[in-house]
Amino acid sequence: MATLRSNGASIFAYLNSYSELRKYDRSGQLLWEKPIDLPYNYEIFNNAVEVAKNRPGTIPAFNYITDFKIIGDEVFILTTKITIDDPQLLVRISESGNITHMITLPENIGYLSGFDISASDNLVYLASSQDGFVYRGTIKF
Numbered sequence: 001m002a003t004l005r006s007n008g009a010s011i012f013a014y015l016n017s018y019s020e021l022r023k024y025d026r027s028g029q030l031l032w033e034k035p036i037d038l039p040y041n042y043e044i045f046n047n048a049v050e051v052a053k054n055r056p057g058t059i060p061a062f063n064y065i066t067d068f069k070i071i072g073d074e075v076f077i078l079t080t081k082i083t084i085d086d087p088q089l090l091v092r093i094s095e096s097g098n099i100t101h102m103i104t105l106p107e108n109i110g111y112l113s114g115f116d117i118s119a120s121d122n123l124v125y126l127a128s129s130q131d132g133f134v135y136r137g138t139i140k141f
Contacts, residue, residue: 005075
């Protein structure tokens with residue numbers, strides 16, 4: 001499974017099975033590819049393997065992220081949760097594909113399924129699929 005986003009000048013593809021981010025030019029030529037070592041990747045993969053062991057004949061399914069956006073030349077990724085006690089993270093990735101910031105999101109707002117960022121005023125909007133609210137906050141990097 002892959003999620004695609006574009007900033008108009010480039011196309012970004014996040015390959016969920018590999019937790020890999022790829023950047024392409026507008027003609028489709030690969031510019032770079034980077035594995036994204038998110039904090040919960042190891043646990044998410046191992047949980048999927050354990051579930052598959054207990055259900056023979058099934059193919060394990062897992063998601064490393066819930067959403068990602070391109071703001072200017074940077075990528076922002078919203079991670080998934082492993083358990084209800086794990087906080088979700090908003091991860092900022094540089095134009096060259098390196099993690100530059102990780103923001104721990106408040107745990108009391110439920111499971112976040114999507115987000116958007118207003119770069120002009122540093123506002124972040126977070127959609128909670130658990131309670132049906134959209135939360136607004138300020139982020140600074």
